Each structure stands twice: as C-alpha cells, then as structure tokens.
Amino acid sequence: MFVLVNLKTYPCDPVAVAEAVRDVNETTDARLAVAPQAAHLERVAETGVETWAQHVDPIDYGSNTGHALAESVAEAGAVGTLINHSEQRLKLADIDGSVQAAQRADLETVVCANNPAQIGAAAALGSDAVAVEPPELIGTGTPVSQADPDVVEDAVDAAAGVDSEVSVLCGAGISTGDDVVAAGELGAEGVLLASGVAKADDPTAALEALVDPL
Numbered sequence: 001m002f003v004l005v006n007l008k009t010y011p012c013d014p015v016a017v018a019e020a021v022r023d024v025n026e027t028t029d030a031r032l033a034v035a036p037q038a039a040h041l042e043r044v045a046e047t048g049v050e051t052w053a054q055h056v057d058p059i060d061y062g063s064n065t066g067h068a069l070a071e072s073v074a075e076a077g078a079v080g081t082l083i084n085h086s087e088q089r090l091k092l093a094d095i096d097g098s099v100q101a102a103q104r105a106d107l108e109t110v111v112c113a114n115n116p117a118q119i120g121a122a123a124a125l126g127s128d129a130v131a132v133e134p135p136e137l138i139g140t141g142t143p144v145s146q147a148d149p150d151v152v153e154d155a156v157d158a159a160a161g162v163d164s165e166v167s168v169l170c171g172a173g174i175s176t177g178d179d180v181v182a183a184g185e186l187g188a189e190g191v192l193l194a195s196g197v198a199k200a201d202d203p204t205a206a207l208e209a210l211v212d213p214l
C-alpha cells in the first residue's frame with residue numbers, strides 16, 4: 001500500500017513529520033511519502049523521505065508569477081505531485097496541463113477527484129494514479145471506506161474501465177490501520193491522508209498504527 005501524507009497548511013513541523021514518515025517507512029513493506037507545502041519541499045526532501053508536492057500548475061518557464069513550476073518542484077526534491085486536490089481544484093484542461101507539466105519534469109502524478117465519474121475522466125489523462133476523496137468526509141475522521149465504501153469500489157471500476165495501469169488511492173477521514181486495510185480490501189492501492197498524522201500529538205505513533213496491520 002502507498003500511504004501519502006499530505007501536510008496541507010497545517011501548523012505542524014514539516015521536518016519532524018517528514019523524519020517520522022522516513023523512519024516508519026523503514027519498518028514496513030508499505031510505501032510512505034509526505035507532501036509538504038511548496039515552501040517546505042527542500043527542507044523536507046533533505047531528510048531523505050519520499051517527498052511530493054501538493055500541486056503544480058499547467059505552465060512552462062516564463063511569465064507566470066505566483067505559479068508552481070513542475071521543474072522547480074522537482075529541483076526542490078519532489079519526486080511526485082498531487083494535482084486537482086479538492087482544496088486546489090482545477091478545470092479539466094488545466095488538470096491535463098498539470099499532468100503534462102509534471103511528466104515533463106519526471107514527477108509521478110496522483111490526480112484527485114471527488115467521485116467515481118470524475119475518476120474516470122482523471123484516469124483518461126495519463127496520470128500514474130488517481131485518488132477519490134468525497135469532500136464532505138475530508139478532515140472528519142470518518143473514513144470513506146466505512147462511510148461510503150461504494151465510492152471506492154466504483155472508483156476502482158471507473159479507473160480500470162479507462163486504463164488498467166492507473167492505480168487508485170482513496171482518501172478522506174483515514175486515520176487508523178483498519179481504515180487502510182479496509183481501503184485495500186475495496187481495491188485501493190493506497191491512501192491519501194492528512195489530519196490523522198499532521199494533527200496528531202505524536203505523528204510517529206500515528207504512522208506506526210497506520211501501517212501496523214499491513
């Protein structure tokens with residue numbers, strides 16, 4: 001299972017969480033990575049943890065003030081990027097452009113989507129993976145695998161119907177090892193989570209509990 005920890009803009013210590021992710025990654029067969037804010041990418045990557053960006057824009061070098069250039073994200077140490085997170089939504093054409101920008105910079109891609117219908121569209125854009133996240137469950141602590149398991153199974157079917165090479169992650173409310181196991185049983189190859197680790201008093205303990213049953 002791929003466990004991608006998104007730090008969003010939570011007021012956690014990104015380096016401390018990155019070190020926790022790095023260390024717990026050494027103890028498990030699961031693949032763990034962390035997605036800090038853009039301003040923290042370099043410091044996080046220096047810990048040796050697998051580092052992802054939270055977003056890249058559909059742009060190339062040039063006149064693009066305030067945008068996230070895929071090449072700069074990669075130079076800062078990111079090896080992958082989220083695209084179209086529910087909190088950073090893009091138009092379809094811009095999702096496509098961001099996927100192409102990420103691929104130009106050799107970044108792995110996870111395109112997020114709200115529901116299985118959008119997952120089908122996202123899977124058609126050539127990303128490495130897609131992540132289904134019902135927005136209403138984000139940050140609730142109620143896992144999508146429990147509250148709406150059909151969403152995960154339907155997303156897996158939708159992605160497979162378009163491109164069997166695209167793996168499917170699920171996210172929203174995932175905070176325990178049981179949640180990760182349930183996601184896997186529904187066909188997801190990974191989970192995207194945030195508050196369960198970024199807001200935990202002890203991120204290492206939270207991560208250990210997440211991967212313990214895997």
Ligand SMILES: O=C[C@H](O)COP(=O)(O)O
Nearest residue numbers: 006138139173193194195
């Ligand atoms: O990127 C992560 C997702 O939005 C899930 O967030 P959450 O784990 O706080 O529900």
